Amino acid sequence: MKKLIGILTIGLASAFAFSGCSKVETGHVGVESVLGKMKMDELPPGPYQVVTRDLKVISVRETTVPLNGQHPKTKDNVTMQDVDIDIRYMIQPNMVADTLSKLAGDLSENADGDLVVGERYVKRHALEAIFKATAKYDSAEIHKHRDEIAADVTSELQKSLNKEMPGVFVIPGTTVRNLTTDSKLEDSIRQAAQVQFETQRAEGQKQLAEAQAEVRLIKANADAEANRVIAQSLTPMLVRKMEIEAEASFAGKGTHTVFLGNGSASPLVNVK
Template identity: 30%
Template sequence: MFAKKSLPIGTIFSFVAVIVFSIFGLGSCSNPSTPAGFEGYVYEKPRIFGSGGYQGTLQGPSNFGMSLLRNEVINIDMRPNTYTENFKILANDDLNIIFDFHAVVSIRAGTVKAVVENYGGEHWYARFVRETFRTYVRNAVQKFDSGELKARRDDIAKEVTVKLQTYLNATPFEVKNIVVGNINYPDIVAKAVEKKLAAQQLLSEKETQKQIAKKDAEIRIEEAKGIAEAQKIINSTLTENYLQHEAINAQLKMAESPNHTTVYIPVGTNGMPLVKGLK
């Protein structure tokens, strides 16, 4: 029989500590990852040991790798995204105009560290861009009367684009495009526009009618001129001799008719019918 030899108490505690530490260490391992189109800001969030802070950058899609440190990642979308702002602005003629502005902004590659540490990370647009963008829009719109806005929307967008690009020039952010969205006028303006359009349509119709009446009058004038000219020609050819000649021919035709019962009494010179002069 061999006597059982017990382990020293210190060794047992050390063994248990190693097991617990191993389990704890494996459980605290991390492997941060970043999807395509994003850049990842990897940082340490220490539990027991480690200094914490920035650990590196990921270009998606990729993984940082397994680590005993408690590494985490902040993923920032670097692709161009559209940011829409809704406005109700008092125009130069004191009318409130409701419309949208759309800004397409992206983040320059390789700048995720600056975005996270200096510009608010995932909230960079709200913290650094939004209010400045809205200020530029208000300043540009308030220069014009409400009726000009639709016609000047490209000029307004261009002005805001130049100012925002200048503001963001030394930052990780880049303006791709700015577009003025739908412009909605107050009801009073919409009704006034409808009345104006209706009046213009009526005026156009009246102008058309005027042109038609003018043409009709010109036609009547030309017709009257034609009639007067015809009468003038006829009057100049209806002499007394011509009319007497026509009267004799008419009498001859009637005399030759079997049903003729009219009796003509010749009067005048040489028994010729008398014809009263036309002059």
């Protein structure tokens, strides 16, 4: 009986021990609280018993924060209809507990189901960075500057976070998913682009026509100059010499009869 009780005791203790365990996975840290008081030393990945303490497993991997439906103003004071941007951020593993203590309540679940610290804090600073970045460009040109806006937001956000909480957050990058101005302005931009295209095409055709006309003019001038030189060189004697050479050529072939007249008569050529 005592042996059975011992086995049951060991079994219950083991079950109790396993049921009171939690594990910190890779890419996460643990923040423990004992009797409601949070400890400032983060726990590395591994298994931990949570019978006598509360353990929060917090992600320190890259987290994407979507910011949709923003309406910043452009350089020419036009309010954007829709701006959608993704911010990617990470928190330094050794700063999680301290940050959680300072940003009380800023603990949320991300799209992957992980607990993250500071998402709302990063969002507030990101919105300011977005408004500053879009204010650098005119509404008619802003759609051409997605990469520049993303780089500006990343740089400005990192600078802002470092100023208030140095060495805590890292911003790996930003993605601009959508930049939409007012629909009427979008139509105007498309029409202006079409007009510019047609103008450039017409200018190209004009330049081509001018080039072709210039080539024809150069050729015509060359032909006229050649004819002038030839005309000046055709003396009566040279013309007569050329006539005789032609007549001799016909006669030499044996297929023609050539009659040579006197100086005032025209030659008669009979072709057999």
